Amino acid sequence: MTTFPDLDGARQLAEHLITHHLAACVNILPVMTSVYCWQGKLEQGQEHQLLIKTEQHRTNEVQSAIEQVHPYELPEIIVVPILAGHKPYLNWISESVHKND
Secondary structure (H helix, E strand, O other): OOEEEHHHHHHHHHHHHHHHHOOEEEEEOEEEEEEEOOOOOEEEEEEEEEEEEOOHHHHHHHHHHHHHHHHOOOOOOOOOOOOOOOHHHHHHHHHHHHHOO
């Protein structure tokens, strides 16, 4: 998962991840409000959450891609393991991210 402050940047990252076979799908959720403390100051901003579907062996490449284009000094990058799911869907993810292997 990651967040982006603007829809255009979120779409560009999603397209990059898909076209380079680093992810099978990226969901860009509608704008949300994030409230957080940054450098000792209470902040608030609008962001889009990106849910990136990939496999564990691609996580370092996904993280690098996010870091290269992200406008934040400290981007959110969180990896959540897939413990179970619909087998045909999980197979599709696997096939999608192995196209360049």
